[in-house]
Amino acid sequence: MSEDVSIRVKALTKRFDAFVAVDDVSFEVKKGEIFGYLGANGAGKSTTIRILCGLLPVSSGDAEVAGVDVVHKPNAVRHAIGYMSQKFSLYLDLTVAENLEFFGGAYDLFGQTFRTRRDAVMHDLALETLSRELTGSLPGGLRQRLALACALLHEPQVVFLDEPTAGVDPDARRTFWRLIRRLADEGTTIFVTTHYMDEAEYCDRVGLMVAGKLAALDTPEGLKRTFVPGRIYEVQGAMIGEVQKSAADLALLDIEPFGAALHVRVAKDGPDAEKLRSEFTGRGVHVTSVIDAEVTLEDVFLRVVGGAEKTGRAPKEAKGS
Amino acid sequence: MAVAHKEVLHIIRDARAVYMALGLPVVMLMLFGYGISQDVDRIPMSVVDQDRTPASRRMSEALVAGGDFVREPDLASPDDAETALRSGRVKAVLLVPRGFERDLARGVPAAAQLLVDGSDGTTATVALGDAAGILQATSSERAVRASLSAGPRVRVRFNPTMRSTYNMVSGVIVLILAMVASLLSSLTIAREWEQGSMEQLFATPVSRSQIIVGKLIPYTGLGFVQTLLVITVGSYMFGVPIRGSLVTLFGCSMLFLLAMLGTGLIASVIAKSQLVAVQFALMTSYMPVAMISGFMFPIANMPKWLQAISMVVPGRYYLTTLRGVLLKGNGIDVLARDAITLAGFASALLVIAVWRFRRRLA
Numbered sequence: 001m002s003e004d005v006s007i008r009v010k011a012l013t014k015r016f017d018a019f020v021a022v023d024d025v026s027f028e029v030k031k032g033e034i035f036g037y038l039g040a041n042g043a044g045k046s047t048t049i050r051i052l053c054g055l056l057p058v059s060s061g062d063a064e065v066a067g068v069d070v071v072h073k074p075n076a077v078r079h080a081i082g083y084m085s086q087k088f089s090l091y092l093d094l095t096v097a098e099n100l101e102f103f104g105g106a107y108d109l110f111g112q113t114f115r116t117r118r119d120a121v122m123h124d125l126a127l128e129t130l131s132r133e134l135t136g137s138l139p140g141g142l143r144q145r146l147a148l149a150c151a152l153l154h155e156p157q158v159v160f161l162d163e164p165t166a167g168v169d170p171d172a173r174r175t176f177w178r179l180i181r182r183l184a185d186e187g188t189t190i191f192v193t194t195h196y197m198d199e200a201e202y203c204d205r206v207g208l209m210v211a212g213k214l215a216a217l218d219t220p221e222g223l224k225r226t227f228v229p230g231r232i233y234e235v236q237g238a239m240i241g242e243v244q245k246s247a248a249d250l251a252l253l254d255i256e257p258f259g260a261a262l263h264v265r266v267a268k269d270g271p272d273a274e275k276l277r278s279e280f281t282g283r284g285v286h287v288t289s290v291i292d293a294e295v296t297l298e299d300v301f302l303r304v305v306g307g308a309e310k311t312g313r314a315p316k317e318a319k320g321s
Numbered sequence: 322m323a324v325a326h327k328e329v330l331h332i333i334r335d336a337r338a339v340y341m342a343l344g345l346p347v348v349m350l351m352l353f354g355y356g357i358s359q360d361v362d363r364i365p366m367s368v369v370d371q372d373r374t375p376a377s378r379r380m381s382e383a384l385v386a387g388g389d390f391v392r393e394p395d396l397a398s399p400d401d402a403e404t405a406l407r408s409g410r411v412k413a414v415l416l417v418p419r420g421f422e423r424d425l426a427r428g429v430p431a432a433a434q435l436l437v438d439g440s441d442g443t444t445a446t447v448a449l450g451d452a453a454g455i456l457q458a459t460s461s462e463r464a465v466r467a468s469l470s471a472g473p474r475v476r477v478r479f480n481p482t483m484r485s486t487y488n489m490v491s492g493v494i495v496l497i498l499a500m501v502a503s504l505l506s507s508l509t510i511a512r513e514w515e516q517g518s519m520e521q522l523f524a525t526p527v528s529r530s531q532i533i534v535g536k537l538i539p540y541t542g543l544g545f546v547q548t549l550l551v552i553t554v555g556s557y558m559f560g561v562p563i564r565g566s567l568v569t570l571f572g573c574s575m576l577f578l579l580a581m582l583g584t585g586l587i588a589s590v591i592a593k594s595q596l597v598a599v600q601f602a603l604m605t606s607y608m609p610v611a612m613i614s615g616f617m618f619p620i621a622n623m624p625k626w627l628q629a630i631s632m633v634v635p636g637r638y639y640l641t642t643l644r645g646v647l648l649k650g651n652g653i654d655v656l657a658r659d660a661i662t663l664a665g666f667a668s669a670l671l672v673i674a675v676w677r678f679r680r681r682l683a
Binding site for chain 1: 323324326327330331334335516517519520521522523524525526527528
């Protein structure tokens with residue numbers, strides 16, 4: 001494995017009886033990269049993370065994390081990784097300091113080494129004032145920061161975060177992502193799953209999981225260019241049925257409901273907002289406004305999942321997401 | 322050991338665990354020791370004394386002096402005796418007819434009667450047994466003594482007064498250690514599964530045996546305190562003698578404790594849910610100890626197949642060592658076989674617990 005690759009996955013497959021949770025997935029993650037794993041519940045995100053952490057045996061394929069073959073030597077990787085599982089799983093009846101001390105001990109950190117690291121992570125994650133609080137009495141955002149602190153104590157090369165911001169308020173989520181970015185800048189590789197589309201924008205690269213398959217993998221910008229080419233306009237005050245009638249005439253590529261409005265996509269060299277508005281009005285389609293809109297990863301996700309559904313690979317609801 | 326330290330904190334934070342470990346044993350000991358004594362004493366008894374002579378008084382006093390009977394107010398006639406027994410005010414009535422002393426002096430069989438309430442079977446049996454000895458001794462001293470001296474003499478060794486409390490307390494010690502140890506340890510790993518912290522723990526370099534040993538250490542300590550507590554209470558409140566060596570006693574107790582902790586851990590490792598684990602632990606430790614360890618029912622009276630099953634109940638061997646040390650003053654020389662058996666159970670169960678404990682999630 002070359003120096004700058006932290007995670008290498010090749011033809012990874014995991015079956016639970018007849019259900020294929022992870023289906024022939026291959027990718028590489030570079031050192032210091034934030035790699036986002038996006039997908040619906042049951043798409044195979046957590047299963048992939050558990051395999052990479054050496055917690056689940058694979059059905060076939062190879063996986064290397066920090067230079068360790070996790071398929072054959074799952075125990076050898078533990079010092080190199082930090083893991084924050086989906087379910088908040090610290091000890092609620094212990095204080096913040098006691099949780100840190102336990103996980104420090106679990107990672108063989110004792111004495112001065114431990115104290116130095118503890119003080120560092122508590123400082124980084126702004127937990128200093130909370131050391132004597134019972135973990136169970138903390139709000140979600142703080143618990144999540146403590147869980148991250150526990151996962152970072154031993155300075156892992158790779159950190160796996162499984163839906164780290166589920167159930168955390170938006171403000172705390174932003175703080176959390178700032179911390180993640182700083183970690184990555186310092187050279188830690190971050191592998192994070194999420195189903196918040198806006199969070200995926202923070203990632204260097206995003207893999208899109210649909211029903212166990214890696215349906216797309218690129219930078220957020222690249223994904224948008226590939227899957228949602230052209231321009232997007234937000235059309236207010238129009239009926240979707242009427243807009244659809246003139247879709248062929250106006251060469252509209254896509255019409256999606258977006259909140260109370262519609263997102264209408266045209267080719268890159270298509271009409272601008274003002275032109276489109278007058279075209280609609282000229283055809284008797286009532287619109288109140290047409291404005292430029294940003295392509296979001298949500299648009300990408302809908303395109304990718306829609307494409308997968310058309311080929312008969314609809315994401316299934318499944319346990320062990 | 323990080324795991325051990327964490328586990329100590331869990332125990333301290335959890336008031337229920339502390340109560341279960343230290344409060345429950347004392348409560349159980351009190352219940353069994355006082356309430357469920359098989360000894361019958363302090364039987365309420367009235368006297369209908371129609372003779373009113375030194376001999377008749379001597380007889381009623383003899384019954385009360387033994388401690389088995391308590392004197393209730395005297396009654397006037399045999400009819401009153403019938404009423405008193407029916408109402409349940411008394412369980413026994415001593416009837417001494419007129420002319421009792423005179424008959425005694427003449428050597429004619431004296432016709433004193435003890436009426437016993439037979440509706441309470443245990444009390445009746447014991448009352449009859451106790452009274453027969455006393456009455457014979459006072460009523461026809463010479464004749465009876467002559468006939469007795471020719472027959473076999475029964476002496477009960479180690480527990481001459483046949484106090485069932487002694488047997489009860491030692492049995493309860495076994496029961497308590499079995500129950501609390503297996504219960505507490507069955508909860509500990511299942512709880513981590515339920516809360517999801519096991520997954521987190523598996524992602525750290527901590528090994529399976531470290532987790533098991535880490536959980537074992539504090540609970541063994543707790544069990545030690547428990548043993549100390551139960552034996553102290555047994556000895557001070559119920560006067561159970563400790564005739565053998567304390568070292569042997571605690572050594573065997575620790576072995577038994579480890580076996581029970583092992584049972585609980587196996588339950589915990591297999592079940593992954595606290596509820597199922599607790600039931601499994603009770604079924605495999607508490608029930609066998611209560612039923613077929615020889616605590617309540619003598620093993621020799623059991624059908625052969627049940628006797629065979631009792632061979633694999635660690636409580637059986639612990640009960641033998643416990644009674645041996647407490648009542649007989651047996652040393653390790655006599656108890657070596659039982660102690661080794663216990664050690665075998667303890668190590669086998671713990672090895673199984675570690676072996677069955679999968680590090681991976683599926």
